[in-house]
Amino acid sequence: MRRRPSPPSPSPPSQSPPSPSPPRRRIQRGASVNGPLSADGPLHKIGECLLANEEYADTYSAMRQVCRNWRSGFPEPDVHLDEWIMLDHALPRVVEFTFLQLGTSRYVTIDLSEVHTRYYFVGFCRGIIMLAQKNPPHKIRLLNPLTKKSKTMFEAQMPSVFLDSVAVIKSPTMVFVAAHYPPKIAWVDESTPTKHTDEDWGEQRFSIENHCLRCITPFNGELYAVAADNFESGRIVSTNVQLQLRASTVKMETLILFLELGHDKFYLVKSDGDLLLVLLVNRALAGKPLVYRVDTQSRSLHPVSNIGSNAFFLNYNRCISVDTRVHPTLRPSCIY
Numbered sequence: 001m002r003r004r005p006s007p008p009s010p011s012p013p014s015q016s017p018p019s020p021s022p023p024r025r026r027i028q029r030g031a032s033v034n035g036p037l038s039a040d041g042p043l044h045k046i047g048e049c050l051l052a053n054e055e056y057a058d059t060y061s062a063m064r065q066v067c068r069n070w071r072s073g074f075p076e077p078d079v080h081l082d083e084w085i086m087l088d089h090a091l092p093r094v095v096e097f098t099f100l101q102l103g104t105s106r107y108v109t110i111d112l113s114e115v116h117t118r119y120y121f122v123g124f125c126r127g128i129i130m131l132a133q134k135n136p137p138h139k140i141r142l143l144n145p146l147t148k149k150s151k152t153m154f155e156a157q158m159p160s161v162f163l164d165s166v167a168v169i170k171s172p173t174m175v176f177v178a179a180h181y182p183p184k185i186a187w188v189d190e191s192t193p194t195k196h197t198d199e200d201w202g203e204q205r206f207s208i209e210n211h212c213l214r215c216i217t218p219f220n221g222e223l224y225a226v227a228a229d230n231f232e233s234g235r236i237v238s239t240n241v242q243l244q245l246r247a248s249t250v251k252m253e254t255l256i257l258f259l260e261l262g263h264d265k266f267y268l269v270k271s272d273g274d275l276l277l278v279l280l281v282n283r284a285l286a287g288k289p290l291v292y293r294v295d296t297q298s299r300s301l302h303p304v305s306n307i308g309s310n311a312f313f314l315n316y317n318r319c320i321s322v323d324t325r326v327h328p329t330l331r332p333s334c335i336y
Helices: 042-052 057-064
Strands: 082-088 098-099 104-110 120-123 128-133 139-144 149-156 163-170 172-181 184-189 211-219 220-229 234-239 253-258 266-271 274-279 290-293 298-305 308-311 320-323
Touching: 042 320, 120 139, 120 163, 128 163, 139 172, 139 308, 149 184, 163 211, 163 220, 172 211, 184 211, 184 220, 211 266, 220 253, 220 266, 266 308, 274 320
Parallel strands: none
Antiparallel strands: 082 098, 098 104, 120 128, 128 139, 139 149, 163 172, 172 184, 211 220, 220 234, 234 253, 266 274, 274 290, 290 298, 308 320
């Protein structure tokens, strides 16, 4: 049986050839572009608003990953995380750090594994991570955890002693460290030279015989600390950074001596723009205030009857003030 041939397939309708697309215009760098990332574009405006608000400053890295052209022609922003704290870690071993924004109770975890391969983590203060190079002479670096860039390079090396706490003053940039034994506070700036690994920083140090030093606290461009003797009689010591401006000439001295407060545990904490001296409950101080405002100008203490909605967390190495309206699980006017 012969198979019937299949009918011919219909020919497609005639189509006109596509018109050539117009040539693409090359956009020069720095030229004005009418797009979402232009100066008037929505993404640019959103990014600038987030960057200007410290509560959302951690979004800078995320914006740069999503919108790589955003701020590509600008230097890294000098973002300060003064209202952020780093939760305690075993610093030499971890590569991820968790930060808490005190004003909003937001948590952010940042992976710093790339930095960990070259540096030791020493401490955290006012939004800056203090590092020490792993290779001798272990020079100091200050790292912005948001941009993962170390903008401040020190020639001075990290001293090979056990450190209780660290602090950073930014104008001018100085690094302070407090050692437990022997008890002392030492400091350097960018002009401090490199010395041998086991050598002390030199004259830039402070100590009082038979006194421990704790609660080093930057405040209004100076560094303050509590010095207590074996009987817990206390004093507040401070630097004169704004007068000298160089680490080689900065000195620390007693600001206020408060023997009349008895033998107690003393702490420094910043709260609502003030520097406060906080005492633990002591039978000898029954009926006396537990909180005093430190007047750095008149070198005097003024009792504070109410700390409002704040709650204080006290530690020899770090004290913080938390607004209980943002953290409702905490009780206001409490000292933890």
